[in-house]
Amino acid sequence: MTFSRPRRRPLAAGALLSLGGIVLAGCAGGFDEPSGDAAEAATTAIVAALPTDPTSMDPVRSGALVVLSVFFHTFDQLVKITADGEMEPKLAEEWTPNDDLTQWDFALREGVTASNGEEITADDVVFSYQAILDDPTSENFAYLSSIDSVEAVDEHTVRFHLKQPFSAFPRNTSLISIVPADTYQEMGADAFAQDPVGSGPYVFENVQKGVAYDLVRNEDYWGDAPEIESISLQPVSSDESRVNGVLSGSLDVAQVGPTQVSSVESSGSAQVFSALSNGVVFLGVNSTSGVLADVRVREAIAAAIDQEAITESLLGGLAEPATAMLAPAVEGYSDEVAGTAYDPERAEELLAEAGYAGETITFDYATDGRIPLSAEVAQTIQGYLSDVGISVDMVGADQESHTLKVRNKEFTGIYLNTWAPSTVDGDLPLTDFYEASGNNNYAQDPVTAELAAAQRGVTGEEREAVFAELLDYSNTQGYFVPLYVPANNFAADPALDWAPRADGLYDFTETSFQ
Incomplete structure (x- = not known):
């Protein structure tokens, strides 16, 4: 699958699925459903699921x-x-x-x-x-x-x-x-x-913590009036409940996981929007630890992993291989930065040159949380590394424990992580990856720190050039292994005309129903 930034992934034509007794769990509150003559007004109201409260x-x-x-x-x-x-x-x-x-x-x-x-x-x-x-x-x-x-x-x-x-x-x-x-x-x-x-295009009508945040159009808004008259944003933490809510009509739009996309597409009751996110899933590397201090071993790890197979097979095409530590939607991304090509024979050669003798490398990953299918991704990577002779010790943990280890810089080998800058700009992740205080900066390389600081003092093409130099240098040094850019996937009412954001947040100010 090829993504634009961001793109709409249309419903597969003619697909049907009997919904049977599917119901929405966890979506109380919000606006009353219209009936009779009022049903026509439903096209000016949106009910959307928030993943957390x-x-x-x-x-x-x-x-x-x-x-x-x-x-x-x-x-x-x-x-x-x-x-x-x-x-x-x-x-x-x-x-x-x-x-x-x-x-x-x-x-x-x-x-x-x-x-x-x-x-x-x-x-x-x-x-x-x-x-x-x-x-x-x-x-x-x-x-x-x-x-x-x-x-x-x-x-x-x-x-x-x-x-x-x-x-x-x-x-x-x-x-x-x-x-x-x-x-x-x-x-x-x-x-x-x-x-x-506030002074935004909508005003609060009702605040029910944990239930719904109901908004109505601000008729005195200074800007263009949005077509949607009312929005109910409802916390729904369960992936299954969000999908069921859209399929049953209780929700108009909700974020869904990659494993749920095919069932939504085949339902005949909803469409799917997929857009590349602003995040990169990557392997962090403690480049000062044991055999990982050798750049050839780090390069071998990158060359051993088939990113294309992970995105197409494991993730069902709902991601693209990453070439650098910034996603295409993020300011600072450069398509001139080349990633490490999948080449298991080259990986074996590099390991031989480095004198690698099968020393075990710890591989930490979260078993749940921020990266969908994180355990499966980690196990797939383990398989690729094993194929070229790299021995890894798999250490899975819940997301909270894994995040604490990130913050405390406790990893001794490689680890699965992700970074998605809320500003959709490269400055935030570069600070964390390459500056002295960064949670993911094990290398402490003064070259990366200097370049990360330099991009703040320039604009335009000069800034883009600094980003490209830094990201390319990081790849050649193997400080990280960029794996893939995941998509944000949303199930939605078939009539919803909406553009999802790269950061996965909602903005319905230019949204309507067809």
Whole structure:
């Protein structure tokens, strides 16, 4: 299967499946289903499943990815990341840096008001950012680590002073929602989270934690009015319940796993949207440990793995082989960077040159969680390594335990991991892969650290060239083995006309039913 960025994967024509007694589990609340003459209005309402329940509807304190599917509809951010990873104006009409990229000015739209009539100005932007900076427990705090201070230059201009040059800073602002400062302070954080007020294209109608977040169209929105009048976002943690919800009509759209796609396509009751994600599944390598300190052994591991077979056979074509540590949708990706070709004979030659004598390499992986079919992927990789004579000790663990080992840099061999930057920009993963404090940086190579820092001080083609140099160098050194870019897959109502985002989040502002 060949993907564009992102692409729609249509329903297979003529396929049928008897649904029998399929029902939706875990989807209470939301809007009432219309009947009779009101049925026609159903085409202006969407019920969508969230994979988990957000921690809070307070955008100062809450910023985990799942909640952004709510906040993108109900609040304004300075800029917007589009479905295909591009950046465009939102609350800010334009943004300009100073010469050394340590200062950014954002010019705001005039005449923007929150749904309660409070005008949104530079003071509200400053308040929203400063409130996060003053609260290290905020889920948004890490996104603002580059900020030294923020000020209102005038009523419609905000200036950010940064600690160092940062060319990708505007992308970070796509994750920070702006609250009306007076309303937020008058209500207090807890009350605001129960009855949030924003300036986005939708307003909150009902907040039922764990049940549903119901939104209705903001008739006073400053921008173009979306066609969809109401949205109910409902937490549904079970993969099976999400699929059943779409097939039974209780849900209009829900993310599904790769193993569920074929059954949805053959149902005749739903369509499937698949788009390459912003993430890369990869093998991390402790390049300072034992036989892995030899670059030839690391190169042999990469050459031993048939990425094409993994994506086509194991993952059913719902992924593409990765050539680098950034996905095609991510700013900084370069199609000029070549991956390591599958060549088991070359792998055996490299191992012989390195004097590898069958020493066991530990292979850590999560048995569940962030990577679908992670255990199966790990076992397949074990098979390829065994075929060329590499002995591995398989160590499976639950996702939480595996993540702790990532954060504490406890791996002694190779490990299965994934990285998907929420900003859809390469800066975040490069920091983690190649800079001194990075959780995945075992090599501690000053060359990668220098290049990772250098891309922040340049823009345009210069920045792209730095990315390409760094990603190519990483491949030649075997610091990581990029495996594949998975697709985000969604089951949906057959009539839904929608473009899924590379980051897997929802944006229904340009959505309709055919």
